[in-house]
Amino acid sequence: MIVRSLEEIKGSNDHVDDKNWESRRFLLKKDGMGFSLHDTIIRAGTESTFWYKYHQEAVYCIEGEGEIEDLTNGKLYPIQAGTMYALDGHEKHRLRAKTDMRMVCVFNPPCTGRETHDEEGAYPLPSEEMV
Template sequence: MIVKSLEDIKGSRDHVDDKNWESRRFLLEKDRMGFSLHDTVIRAGTESVFWYKYHQEAVYCIEGEGEIEDLANGKRYEIKAGTMYALDGHEKHCLRAKTDMRMVCVFNPPCTGRETHDEEGAYPRPSEGTRV
């Protein structure tokens, strides 16, 4: 059984802080669950382009408001507490935060824990043996 608290994660190696967001990573590849689970805060007033070429992501907003734009077709969706979106087609997207947004994120294959976004907004290709 794995039990962790947010206080366990804050300030640890599993807490990744970027200028637009911070990600507190509860479950990672090393936990061998087949997915990773992150508590992420997107900072108010920021705009971030993400493109998970090698991962699928599901996101559930539990606080705040903003919007997501599918950059392939320009379609925009309002995001607020209680909204979920899933990037089942590896969509390149722009996330705009009107207020601080707290998100619960699940990645498949699981993240290792130290990933940051490259110039395209993507995480690195997972190691062999992980699955999408």
């Protein structure tokens, strides 16, 4: 059984802080669950472009308000507490936060925790070396 608290993740190697967002990683590839689980804060007034070419992601908003733009077709979707979106087609997207947004994110394949977004907003192709 794996039991972790947000307090023990804050300030650890599993807490990644970027200028637009911060991600607290509860489960990663090393945990062997087949997915990774992140508690992410998207900062108010920010706009971020992501394109998970090699991952599928599901996101559940538990606090805040913003919108997601599907850059493959231009559609805009409002996001607020209680809204979920899933990138089942690896859609390139832009996330805009009107207020601080707290999101629960699940990635498949699981993230290792060492990924960084490239210039296209993508994580690299997962490999066995990335543990």
